[in-house]
Amino acid sequence: MSKLAMWARLKSPWVLHFNSGACNGCDIEVIALLTPRYDVERFGIKLEGSPRHADVLLTTGAVTKQCAERLKRIYDQMPEPKFVVAIGACACSGGVFKGNYNVLDGVDNVIPVNAYIPGCPPKPEAIIDGVVKLLNSLKEAKPNGKQ
Amino acid sequence: MGKRVQIQQAHLGKASIQVKADATKDAVKALLEANKNAGIVALTGLDLDKKIGLMYHMCTNGVIVTIRTEVPKKKPKIATISDIIPGAQFHEREAADLFGVTFEGHPNPARLVLPDNWPENLYPLRKDAKIDEALAKNETAPSKAEPAPAQNEGDLVNIIIGPQHPALLEPEKFSLTVDGEIVKHVEPRIGYVHRGIEKAAEQRTYLQDVYLVERICGICNSCHAACFVETVEEILGFDVPLRAKYIRTIILELNRLHSHMLLLGHAGLEIGYETLFQYMWRDREPIMDLTEMLTGNRVISSAMTVGGVRRDLQEKDVPKIKTQMVTLKKKMDFYHKLFENEPSFKMRTKNVGVLSKEDALKLCVVGPVARGSGVAIDVRKDEPYEAYGEIPFNIITRDEGDSWARLMVRLDEVVESINIIDYALDHMPSGPFRIKVPRVVAAGEAVNHVEAPRGELFYYVKSQGTAYPERVKVRTPTFANIPAFITIAEGGNIADVPPSFVSLDPCFSCTDR
């Protein structure tokens, strides 16, 4: 039964996109994934609107102080098993805004991150590569949280 | 006004006058009497040690006039001008947040860009603000709760859009008070994307700042870079070579193309027209390819530098650009017919989110928002920069003032941009594409504005004669358009709110910096 569950999880990862203080560069590359040239629906990836519907949280942006609490709340609202992907240099470590007064350098200061995709912004191919690597890694390891 | 006003010589290359703090309002009134369509462009604060300088950059007939004044740091109070210029409300709130100036008589002096749990009396853009210590102390203090949304009074319900919402690419919060399906009041809360860029710019060299300001907004990144380097070049007194100007123009127009197409697709998404979104973004991909070919990166081009552009335009690339432009023009015909004829599209955008011409002028809105309401302003024509003075093109305006008009303006501007690129390629001058500039910039200050896809982008840079700028002030087009959000949503249907907001092409990372 759990093999079936694992298969379903790998083949149907629904994503939620949250911008926690980004310049939009990464966000437009994430949205571009849905468009005909890249079309991630082939992998079963669907963009959902509510945190309760999503399995993977795609965050962009160096987390601003105002967004930090909201980011945490959105992460808490997602049902297990859930994964977080930090897209872009800012989400990984603060990027070019590291050290600024209103920025918490990077997403992993607020919520646990499963995959980091560097780039400023990373090309859509790089984002797809990162997501596929995350899915493949799930086959071996257990996701964070309860299993 | 007499002796309270001293006309000062043009430090800024554009007119400026110095007034005493209590005469500021009179000066603004005098300006409005001379030209009733004058508006505010930006309100720059400056830390002048014992005083805080305030510069009201006003725009009249396309020219920027600056009214400079000072208030003592111990008692930074000045009368508000938001009663005579409603568009100044948000500028004053920002100055209050970042410099601690109190604007007496302001209708809504709430926080604008700083977070809710920011410590009181900590003003980041003051030079003597001890930010790290104050924040460390604040970590242990209990966080101030966000002001609770107003209780539902009677039939009025409070609906919050954001910060996480499928309609918004970016986190911002709009509190709507609705009665049934009609919106009664809108309260925007921005600041979710405030990364403290203006402060960070003071701690980096001019060259590092080019890469910093580019990342204010990934969508209009080239415009930020271009405006910044032009301002610095003005302080330096250098003129870049003509070839550099033409290359910059091409990159700026490619930027405009991708931004407009991005928005038109996004508008489709908001009104439930997914097919339009997919088609438009599919047709946008070749533009990203061209940008990558010219500059090395799809999105953040990093093409501009102080003194010119970083890379030359290769001859072999020119035919590729030209073929793409031809294909794109044909596709724009298709979209034009679609916008004109598709009934469900028109039902969702015609007469939706109407902004009248009077309101547009009163609120000092810029860009396609203004042009969609019949106000013919465009920095490329009003004060030509780069190569725009030599290239013929049209300003697109529409009179309807509704969402449909704003979207059509952008669609037609795409065609104009294609023509500009074609012309620039045909008339590309030869010569150097870059000149060497000193690392240390002489003391001085300058203002500059460019026409970003969303409207007028304004920069003010002050140098103290070191390798680091003293002050960089950015006023982005969406910041100027915030009052428009409120005006077009109030009185309308709640279902119209997402399409109207999208037709304003908001970019909150620009707004918050």
Add this chain to the structure above:
Amino acid sequence: MVIDLWFIFRVLVFPGFTFIFFFTMFCDWIERKIEARMQNRVGPAFTGPGGILQPFADVIKLLTKEDIVPAGAKRKVFKLAPILAFSFVVFAFSFLPIDGAAVIPNSSFAGDLIFVMALITIANFFLFLSGWASANPYGDIGATRVLTQFLGYDIPLILLALTPAFIAGSLSITVIAANQYLPFALLAPWAFVLFIVTLQAELEKDPFDIPHAESEVVGGLETEFGGGKLAFLRLTRDVQIVFGAALVVELFLGGPYGPVFFGLPEFWYFLWFVLKLLAVVVITEYVTCLFARLRIDQVLSANWKVLLPLSVLSLALTVAVATWIYPLMV
């Protein structure tokens, strides 16, 4: 007690629950592929051959997720409403003749057309309850929109459904399906076209997509639901779409009846039913891709000002034509 295995087989396996479930998944895949191709994309491609197992993966994944009930929600309603909505729609399906006889043997009765429409309305009411019970403003708005739209469009839908009933002279679906020597779509094309448009609104598909308008109400009534409950809500919608198409087939396209070439007639009836149903599903999905989404007040005014008068006229026209013209034709 005698256990009627045939009965159990028909109800649970074929053409009962299992068949309905698998067929809904198949139609979901077809819809996603059509939408993708209309948008110049590929659609699900790697889950099973051509992505055909994608809907199964979605459902199984949802069933294995953590079960969350928000603090302010009305627990019992929150947990039961999605399952009840799903059950009612499946139950309504069982009255349709899929291979020549209704799913539950000997269950068709005079008037079961109205009964089936009532079942669907109750199912949508449970959808409304789901949204209402979720203690979320978006859930409330979405729920209200579902109710307003569904109840509003129910009226023209029933009026238009009466047209084939009138021509066949019966309110029983099996009788209507069996009496179509010429498909009613050809005998009363006005009713057929209007029925499809009304169905588009009942099924909440573009341009009548508002209850699911992500950009306005986030997840609509589904906002607070995750995991298994979300699976049931989505399945309800999917089965409803297939049910709507099946109703069109039964009422206007001659049901499962068609030429029988050799062997078992039930097999051929089943085949014709499936083919006709797929045709209707394709057409409705096609229309969905072509239009933008209308606002709720535009949808409601389209109902009261356009569809309702037209459906009354359609009924009047049908009565007139049936009384005076058909006898001339026979």
